[in-house]
């Protein structure tokens with residue numbers, strides 16, 4: 001199976017990103033969420049990989065369980081942080097033996113004790129090197145990360161886009177974007193990507209905001225800006241979690257409707273392991 005197979009001309013498919021919970025109760029609750037979301041017919045579910053490789057086994061165990069028990073195409077995220085070439089080879093080959101060959105290949109965030117990322121001995125510095133290595137093992141399909149507003153470490157958008165092209169040229173089948181809250185950032189990014197010769201599907205990453213407090217925690221660190229009117233609406237209801245959640249859903253729904261109308265290939269939802277927002281959004285869509 002390849003990522004590209006999900007994005008046939010004219011379809012508008014959705015997929016979900018989940019993170020591996022640390023407790024058995026958390027995993028049970030995630031399975032309930034996923035069972036509920038299966039009814040929306042997602043193209044695939046992807047399982048994140050913890051910072052510093054902290055969730056190595058949790059990620060692989062969860063991906064295998066989702067694949068076996070829910071029978072949804074499953075992708076696992078993998079980063080350059082904390083693994084050398086040999087360990088990477090073993091990890092991805094183990095998942096392939098379990099029938100999972102979809103990889104979201106990333107560099108990973110810089111560990112807190114480093115200013116610039118220092119790759120492990122015999123490891124990789126940038127995601128394009130990881131993509132090339134996994135490609136050389138054969139039998140995998142890869143997605144890579146793209147940044148409509150630019151990656152926080154990149155000096156400018158042009159350089160960042162050239163680095164994205166290295167990942168695609170190394171063998172990535174699709175790009176999944178960082179979350180964004182203004183669709184113009186996405187459409188502009190796609191236009192610029194096409195001009196420099198990136199031709200693969202670019203899947204918008206959408207996160208329905210749950211609260212104003214979440215902005216500091218999640219959107220700020222990844223450099224995703226919040227439109228003023230959305231921020232103001234959330235601030236106005238900052239003591240009302242239900243109202244903030246509905247504002248987040250309405251905003252994400254507006255984004256999805258426009259993305260669909262203007263020809264985006266689908267949408268990848270950052271669901272934060274919760275069903276409600278995305279389920280009501282999808283039924284409205």
Ligand code: FAD
Pocket residue numbers: 047048049050051052077078079104105106107108109110125126127128144145146151152153154155159160161163164166167176177178179205
């Ligand atoms: P790269 O593509 O390697 O880019 C990193 C920086 O280096 C960029 O500024 C880029 O412009 C520059 N660069 C890239 N290649 C070169 C080169 N050859 N020479 C010079 N400069 C270069 N993090 C996790 O830890 N776990 C996850 O599961 C996870 N999932 C994610 C899923 C998505 C869809 C997205 C968008 C992000 C995810 N992240 C995850 C976050 C990601 O790891 C960070 O954003 C990280 O800082 C960069 O990863 P990357 O793969 O984009 O890196």
